[in-house]
Amino acid sequence: MTRLTPSDNVCPICGSDNHCAVAQSVAVSECWCDTAVITDETIGRVPEELRGKVCICPRCAGPKSAQDAEPIISK
Ligand SMILES: [Zn+2]
Numbered sequence: 901m902t903r904l905t906p907s908d909n910v911c912p913i914c915g916s917d918n919h920c921a922v923a924q925s926v927a928v929s930e931c932w933c934d935t936a937v938i939t940d941e942t943i944g945r946v947p948e949e950l951r952g953k954v955c956i957c958p959r960c961a962g963p964k965s966a967q968d969a970e971p972i973i974s975k
Pocket residue numbers: 911912913914915916956957958959960961
């Protein structure tokens with residue numbers, strides 16, 4: 901395997917696509933996480949060995965950023 905491991909673009913909390921710009925070869929300044937506020941509580945849900953290495957998804961990042969990233973949510 902010379903490609904990214906699956907975990908590079910998969911949320912370590914829920915296993916969904918994390919939409920990370922880095923994993924998609926887009927500038928990190930374009931990534932949703934650049935403006936997202938991720939709480940210590942959320943970070944605490946990430947397995948310790950993956951912290952700082954793998955992005956979580958907008959949904960797990962918190963209600964605020966999830967709403968910003970996914971305007972589809974109706975309620
Ligand atoms: Zn997630």
